[in-house]
Amino acid sequence: MGNNALKTAAKGSVNTLNALRRRFAPRRVFLYAPDAGPDVADLEQRIRFYFGDDIRITHLKSPAPTWLLAHGPVLTFRPKDAPPVPLFQQALGVFDVNFRTNSIEAWNWFDAEVFLNGSPDPAVSRRNYDAWKRRVLAEGHRQATIFGTGPSLARAIERDWSQDIRLVCNTIVRDAELWHHIAPHAVVAGDGLYHYGPTEFARTFRADLLKRLRESPDTVFIYPDLFHSLVAREIQIEPERLIPIRRGTAHTVHATLKDDFALPALGNVLNQLLLPIACDLSKSVRLWGFDGRAPSDVLFWSNSNKHSYPELMHTLREHHPAFFDHFVPAHDPESYVRAVHGDVLEHCLSQAEQQGWHFEMLHKSWTPTLSRRLAPDVEPAQ
Structure with missing residues (x-):
């Protein structure tokens, strides 16, 4: 199986898991922002704008492999010198929304929203x-x-x-x-x-x-x-x-x-x-x-x-x-x-x-x- 076929198969599996999650899990996002300081309150306002007032916000205290099992997108406020989020983590729902260091954070919010709610037909x-x-x-x-x-x-x-x-x-x-x-x-x-x-x-x-x-x-x-x-x-x-x-x-x-x-x-x-x-x-x-x-x-x-x-x-x-x-x-x-x-x-x-x-x-x-x-x-x- 070639690389493209593997990517397609992996994406299909993730989409299937996301469909099941959307059906049975509560609407929730996870926020990992240990270096955000006073920007945390701003981040929570942005979360409610992009996801709605009914969204549940769970604050994570430390990075861990359990991110990959989270029932919702993980939003990170990565420090300026941190490496980019790996592609496999993005595919599994980890999104960098640091508006002070990430030039495309405005689009990452919507990628996270689609991860949570799905795309139109x-x-x-x-x-x-x-x-x-x-x-x-x-x-x-x-x-x-x-x-x-x-x-x-x-x-x-x-x-x-x-x-x-x-x-x-x-x-x-x-x-x-x-x-x-x-x-x-x-x-x-x-x-x-x-x-x-x-x-x-x-x-x-x-x-x-x-x-x-x-x-x-x-x-x-x-x-x-x-x-x-x-x-x-x-x-x-x-x-x-x-x-x-x-x-x-x-x-x-x-x-x-x-x-x-x-x-x-x-x-x-x-x-x-x-x-x-x-x-x-x-x-x-x-x-x-x-x-x-x-x-x-x-x-x-x-x-x-x-x-x-x-x-x-x-x-x-x-x-x-x-x-x-x-x-x-x-x-x-x-x-x-x-x-x-x-x-x-x-x-x-x-x-x-x-x-x-x-x-x-x-x-x-x-x-x-x-x-x-x-x-x-x-x-x-x-």
């Missing part, structure tokens, strides 16, 4: 997605336009988008006027920190998202299935309009939904959600609101202030310090942008273009990959 998601796709394609639009939240998004209200399939992302929901002008077929959001966390920034986003979805009964919300438990709890609309999709293993954007009905194993909302959905609906994809990172920008890149929450950014940085220290380091603040919008994005678009897709950037962009695909009447960024 992919067959239901596929059925709802296919029904929505048929409705969209029946409108007869020949091209899809995807919208980012860069400063140029504010100018989208000057154009008529009614002849396009329209896909928007995350904090555009703040602006009701532009939302209804675009009248999106779908909205997406994929960041465990900005969109699904307990901060005031993320909570405000979800409240605005719910308002816009209730105002637009034909719009669906598409997102990674990792976040489904929180979405189902907070976004109270018709369940068929909530479409969680699992993350697959592909590193392409043009065929993952058709072939495997999975999101690609790529970072950033553009690569992971907007492009795969747009490519599944049309071979002609246009982009608006992807200004890229200008030389004067701070953090990742600038957003349109009218379509984000700049006054609440501090809540993200205070709640998830390790994330920003890692992904926007002071010595190389452009590292993340290069990683997701550099060679990876270029490779994905080139692969799709070889298979007949066409991409067109509708205004100037500081992202070289997109600037190489400017519409003929657009001047490049200087």
